[in-house]
Amino acid sequence: MTQILAGFPDILNLLTLAWIVAGVAIGYLVGALPGLGKATAVAIAIPLTFALPALLAIAFLIGIAKGSAAGSAVSAILLNVPGEPSSAPTALDGYPLARQGKAGKALKAALFASVLGDLGATLALVALAQPIASYALAITPVEICAVLIFSLTFVAGLSAESLAKGLVAALLGLLVATVGLEIESGLPRLTFGDYRLFDGIPLIPMAIGMLAVAEMILQAGNRAALDQQAATVAKGVHPDDSRMTRDDWRRAAPAIVRGTAIGIGVGILPGLGASVGSFLSYGFARSRAKDPGRFGKGAIEGVAASESADNAVVPASLIPLFALGIPGSVIAAILIGAFMLHGVAPGPLMFAQQPRLVGGIYAAMIAASLALLLIGLLFQGAFARVVRVPTRHVVPVVLFLCVIGAWIEGGGAYGVQVMLVFSVLGVLFVKLGFSVVNFLIGFVIGRAFELSLRQSIQILGRDPANLVSHPIALIFLAMTAIAVWRFTRGARRATRQPEET
Amino acid sequence: MRATQMFVGLILALFAAAMLLWLIPAQIPSGFAGQLSPRLLPQITMWGVLGLGLWIAGTAVWGRGVPAHRPGVFARAELVALVVLPALVLVALWVLTLAGPLAAGTLLVVGAALMMGERNPLALVLLPAGALGVGWLLLYRVLGTTVG
Amino acid sequence: MLKTLKMAALVALTAASPALAEWPERPISLIIGFGPGGQSDLLGRALASVMSEDLGVPVNVVNRPGAAGGVALAGLRAMPADGYSIMLNPSQTITLSPALLAQVPFSIDDFAYAGMLTSFDIALVAPTSAPFDDYAGMVAYAREHPGILYAALSATTRVFATEIARANDIDIEILPVDGGPGMVNAILGEQAMLAYSGGVHHRYPEQMKVIAALTTERNAGSPDVPTIGELGLSIGMDMQTVLIAPAGTPDDVIARLEGTLAAAAESPSFREVADSMSAVVQFHTAAEATDIMHAQLQSNLAIMQAAGVQPQ
Numbered sequence: 001m002t003q004i005l006a007g008f009p010d011i012l013n014l015l016t017l018a019w020i021v022a023g024v025a026i027g028y029l030v031g032a033l034p035g036l037g038k039a040t041a042v043a044i045a046i047p048l049t050f051a052l053p054a055l056l057a058i059a060f061l062i063g064i065a066k067g068s069a070a071g072s073a074v075s076a077i078l079l080n081v082p083g084e085p086s087s088a089p090t091a092l093d094g095y096p097l098a099r100q101g102k103a104g105k106a107l108k109a110a111l112f113a114s115v116l117g118d119l120g121a122t123l124a125l126v127a128l129a130q131p132i133a134s135y136a137l138a139i140t141p142v143e144i145c146a147v148l149i150f151s152l153t154f155v156a157g158l159s160a161e162s163l164a165k166g167l168v169a170a171l172l173g174l175l176v177a178t179v180g181l182e183i184e185s186g187l188p189r190l191t192f193g194d195y196r197l198f199d200g201i202p203l204i205p206m207a208i209g210m211l212a213v214a215e216m217i218l219q220a221g222n223r224a225a226l227d228q229q230a231a232t233v234a235k236g237v238h239p240d241d242s243r244m245t246r247d248d249w250r251r252a253a254p255a256i257v258r259g260t261a262i263g264i265g266v267g268i269l270p271g272l273g274a275s276v277g278s279f280l281s282y283g284f285a286r287s288r289a290k291d292p293g294r295f296g297k298g299a300i301e302g303v304a305a306s307e308s309a310d311n312a313v314v315p316a317s318l319i320p321l322f323a324l325g326i327p328g329s330v331i332a333a334i335l336i337g338a339f340m341l342h343g344v345a346p347g348p349l350m351f352a353q354q355p356r357l358v359g360g361i362y363a364a365m366i367a368a369s370l371a372l373l374l375i376g377l378l379f380q381g382a383f384a385r386v387v388r389v390p391t392r393h394v395v396p397v398v399l400f401l402c403v404i405g406a407w408i409e410g411g412g413a414y415g416v417q418v419m420l421v422f423s424v425l426g427v428l429f430v431k432l433g434f435s436v437v438n439f440l441i442g443f444v445i446g447r448a449f450e451l452s453l454r455q456s457i458q459i460l461g462r463d464p465a466n467l468v469s470h471p472i473a474l475i476f477l478a479m480t481a482i483a484v485w486r487f488t489r490g491a492r493r494a495t496r497q498p499e500e501t
Numbered sequence: 502m503r504a505t506q507m508f509v510g511l512i513l514a515l516f517a518a519a520m521l522l523w524l525i526p527a528q529i530p531s532g533f534a535g536q537l538s539p540r541l542l543p544q545i546t547m548w549g550v551l552g553l554g555l556w557i558a559g560t561a562v563w564g565r566g567v568p569a570h571r572p573g574v575f576a577r578a579e580l581v582a583l584v585v586l587p588a589l590v591l592v593a594l595w596v597l598t599l600a601g602p603l604a605a606g607t608l609l610v611v612g613a614a615l616m617m618g619e620r621n622p623l624a625l626v627l628l629p630a631g632a633l634g635v636g637w638l639l640l641y642r643v644l645g646t647t648v649g
Numbered sequence: 650m651l652k653t654l655k656m657a658a659l660v661a662l663t664a665a666s667p668a669l670a671e672w673p674e675r676p677i678s679l680i681i682g683f684g685p686g687g688q689s690d691l692l693g694r695a696l697a698s699v700m701s702e703d704l705g706v707p708v709n710v711v712n713r714p715g716a717a718g719g720v721a722l723a724g725l726r727a728m729p730a731d732g733y734s735i736m737l738n739p740s741q742t743i744t745l746s747p748a749l750l751a752q753v754p755f756s757i758d759d760f761a762y763a764g765m766l767t768s769f770d771i772a773l774v775a776p777t778s779a780p781f782d783d784y785a786g787m788v789a790y791a792r793e794h795p796g797i798l799y800a801a802l803s804a805t806t807r808v809f810a811t812e813i814a815r816a817n818d819i820d821i822e823i824l825p826v827d828g829g830p831g832m833v834n835a836i837l838g839e840q841a842m843l844a845y846s847g848g849v850h851h852r853y854p855e856q857m858k859v860i861a862a863l864t865t866e867r868n869a870g871s872p873d874v875p876t877i878g879e880l881g882l883s884i885g886m887d888m889q890t891v892l893i894a895p896a897g898t899p900d901d902v903i904a905r906l907e908g909t910l911a912a913a914a915e916s917p918s919f920r921e922v923a924d925s926m927s928a929v930v931q932f933h934t935a936a937e938a939t940d941i942m943h944a945q946l947q948s949n950l951a952i953m954q955a956a957g958v959q960p961q
Contacts, residue, residue, distance in 0.1 A: 047694050139838075164557050165557065167553055178542055181716075186804020198716040223617065333687070340926050341925050395614075396632065400609055400632045401636075408712075411714055416590065420587045432505070451825065451827055
C-alpha cells in the first residue's frame with residue numbers, strides 16, 4: 001500500500017494534470033452532444049494515446065469516460081435529449097425543471113451528483129479494489145440473476161400512471177431484447193432472415209430514436225405551445241432558480257448517497273452497464289419517496305439519483321478490472337485494450353509489478369473527479385444559456401447530431417433506420433401513456449437476465465435445491481418476494497379509491 | 502379517452518395473441534434437447550402482454566376513472582410531424598448516396614428548420630453551416646472515419 | 650510523328666489499365682467488423698497506420714460491427730473492386746459460418762484474399778486450480794465427476810465439448826458465456842472447469858492452464874501442449890486474420906496490399922500492438938491465404954457435419 005501511495009505525487013506536474021483536465025473536458029463536451037456515447041469516444045481516443053507514457057494515456061482515457069458520464073446530463077436537462085441512454089432518467093425530471101426556468105439549478109444538481117458519485121466510487125476503487133478481489137469472484141450468474149429479478153420489481157415503482165401499462169412497456173422491452181441470435185444455441189430469433197439483426201437491435205440508435213428523435217417529433221408537432229413556454233422562461237429568473245438551495249440539498253443528498261451505492265453495486269457486477277445503474281437508482285428513489293407524484297415534474301432528487309449512479313458506475317466497473325483483470329463493462333473492455341497497449345496487464349499482477357503506476361492512476365482518477373467539478377462549473381453558464389435558444393434552431397442541429405450518432409453507433413444507414421423505427425414507436429408510447437424508460441429497462445435488463453438465467457440453470461446443475469449454496473441469491477429472491485407482496489397490497493388499496501388523475 | 506384506452510388494450514392483446522400463435526413459432530426454432538427453449542422468454546412476455554392488454558381494455562370499459570396522461574391524443578400537427586420528420590431523414594439518406602454528405606446534411610438541417618417554422622434566410626444558411634462544421638470536425642478530424 | 654505516336658501509346662496504355670501504378674490515389678477504407686476498442690479494432694488500427702505510411706494515402710478505419718464481421722462482409726461483397734474498400738477480419742466468419750447457418754449472405758468466392766497477418770492461439774483451458782493438468786487427467790476427472798462445465802462463448806465453440814464428450818464417453822455440460830470477458834469471468838470465478846479460449850488466456854498465465862490446443866498445429870504460445878488432433882480427435886479448427894477485398898480486385902492491387910501486410914508483419918510498432926494482446930504475428934502471402942481459406946472451409950464443414958451440426 002505504501003508503494004501505491006508513493007505513486008500519488010507522480011501526477012503533480014503540469015503535463016500530467018493538463019492531460020487529465022483535457023480528458024475530462026473532452027469527455028464532458030462529447031457527452032453533452034446527443035448521439036455520441038462514451039464508449040466510442042474512449043475507443044476512438046486510444047490510438048491518439050499511442051505515443052504517450054502509460055500513466056498519461058490511461059489517465060486521459062479514464063478522464064474521457066468520467067467527463068462523458070457527467071456531460072450527458074446536459075443535453076438531457078436542456079433539450080430532453082439524453083447524451084447517452086444512461087442519462088435518460090435525468091431528463092425525466094431535469095427537463096421539466098429547465099422548462100420551469102430552473103435550468104441552472106438542474107444542471108448544478110446533475111453536476112454535483114455526478115462529481116460526488118464519481119468521487120465516491122473512485123474512493124471505493126482505491127480502498128477496496130484489492131480486498132474486494134476474492135469476494136467479487138464469489139458473485140456468480142446465480143447471484144446476478146437474483147439481483148436482476150429483484151431489479152425488475154423497481155419497474156413497478158416507475159409506472160407512473162398505470163401499473164398495467166408500466167409492465168406492458170417493460171415486457172415489450174424484454175421481447176425486443178430477444179431479437180437476434182440466442183446466445184446458448186446460436187439460433188436466430190425474430191430476425192426475419194435479416195442478417196443485420198443477428199446481434200440484436202443496437203441499443204444506442206434505438207435509444208436515440210425513442211428518446212431524442214421522438215421528443216423532437218413531438219416538439220415539431222407542438223410548436224405553438226413551445227414558443228409560449230420559451231417566452232415565459234426568458235421573462236425573469238429568480239436567483240434561486242440557478243443554484244442549489246439548502247432545501248434542494250436536503251432532498252438531493254440522500255438520493256446521491258443511495259445512487260452512488262447503487263452505481264457502485266451495478267458497476268462491480270459484470271455485464272450490467274451504466275444504463276441499468278441510473279435507471280435502477282431513479283426507480284429506487286421514486287419508490288422510496290413519500291410523495292412520488294413529484295417525480296416526472298421536476299423533482300430534484302430524480303436528477304440527483306440518476307446522475308450519481310450513472311457516474312458511479314464508471315470507476316466501479318474498473319474494480320473487477322484492476323483487481324482481477326476482468327472487464328465487466330464495455331468501458332472496462334475498451335480500457336483493457338488501452339492498458340495492454342501501454343504494457344500494463346490489469347489484474348493482481350499489476351499491483352505486484354507496478355504499484356507505483358497503480359498509485360499514479362488512482363491519484364489521477366481522484367484529480368479527474370475534481371477536474372470534473374471545475375469544468376462543469378466553468379461551462380454551466382454557457383450551457384444554461386442554451387435554454388434561451390429558440391427550439392426551432394435547436395431541433396435541426398440536434399436532429400443532425402442524432403443522425404450522425406446513430407450512423408456511427410449503428411454501423412451506417414442501418415443505424416439510422418433503426419433510430420427512425422424506434423422514434424415512431426417512441427412517439428406512440430408517449431401519446432398513449434406508456435413509459436419509454438420502462439421499455440428501455442426491460443430491454444437492457446432483458447439481455448443480461450436471460451443469459452444469467454440460462455447460466456444459473458447450468459451452474460445449479462438443473463437442481464433448484466443447489467440454491468442453498470448461493471445465500472446472496474436467496475436473500476435477493478426473498479427481497480423480491482417481499483417487494484411484490486408490499487406492492488400488491490398497496491395496489492389493492494389504491495384500486496379501492498378512484499385512481500388519481 | 503376511454504375509447505382510446507379500450508382500443509389500446511385490445512390492440513395489445515391482439516398483438517400478443519398474434520405473436521404467440523404465429524410469429525413466435527415461425528421465427529424462433531425450438532432449440533435442442535436439454536436447453537431452456539429459445540421460445541420461452543418471448544412467450545412469457547407475450548402472455549403477460551395478453552393478460553395486461555385485456556386488463557387495460559377492461560378497466561377502460563368498466564373502471565371508475567381513467568388516469569390522465571399527455572392530453573389530446575394526436576393533434577394533427579403531431580401526426581404531420583410523425584410522418585414528415587422520418588421522411589425527411591430517409592430522403593437525406595437517399596441523397597447521401599447520390600450527392601454525398603454535404604448535400605445530405607444541408608438538406609437535413611434546412612428541412613428540419615423549415616419544419617420548425619424558421620423562415621429567416623440568414624438562419625437557414627447559418628444553421629447548416631454550423632451543424633455541418635461541427636459534424637465535419639467530429640467525424641473527419643476527431644474520429645478519422647468517413648461517411649457514405 | 651514519333652512523338653505523337655509515343656503520346657498516343659502512353660495515353661492508350663494509361664487508359665487501358667487505370668489500375669497500373671495509379672492505385673492508391675485517394676484514401677482507403679479499412680473496414681473492421683467489430684466495435685471500437687476490441688482486439689480486431691486495435692489490430693486494424695495498427696495495421697492502418699502502417700498501411701498509410703507504406704502506401705502514402707490516409708487509411709481510415711470504419712467500424713461496422715455485427716455478427717462477428719458478417720454484416721460488414723455482406724456489405725463488402727457489394728462494394729466496387731477497386732481496392733479502396735478492404736477488410737481485416739478473422740477467417741472463421743467466412744470459413745465456419747456456412748456450417749452453422751443456412752442463409753449466409755456471402756460466400757468464400759465473393760472475395761479476394763490479399764494475405765494473412767496474425768493467427769489465433771485457440772485452446773482448451775482450465776483454471777489453475779483444476780484437479781487435472783492435461784487432457785488425459787481431464788478425461789479421467791470427468792468420468793468420476795459427470796457434468797463438469799465447459800464455458801462456450803458461442804454456438805460454434807460448443808462443438809469441441811460435445812465431440813470430446815462423445816469420443817470419450819463422458820458427460821460435459823455447457824455453460825453459455827458472453828464472449829471473451831464472459832469466459833474469463835467463468836474461469837477465474839471457477840464457475841466452469843473448462844473453456845474455449847481464442848487466445849485471451851495468454852493474459853492470465855497464473856490463473857489459467859492450457860489443456861489442449863484446438864488448432865491443427867500447436868499453439869505458438871504453448872508449444873508443449875499437444876493439439877486435439879494429436880490427442881486423437883481431428884477437430885482442430887484454425888483461425889487467422891485475413892485481409893479481404895471484393896472479388897475481382899485487380900491483381901496488382903492485391904500484390905500491393907500483400908506487400909503492405911508483409912511490411913506490417915515486420916514493423917516494430919505493429920508487433921508491439923500485437924504482442925500487447927498476445928496475437929501471434931504470422932504472415933501468409935495472398936496465394937497462401939487463398940489456399941488456406943479454401944482448405945479451412947472444407948475442413949470445418951467436414952468436422953461440423955461429422956459432429957452432427959445442421960445449418961439452421
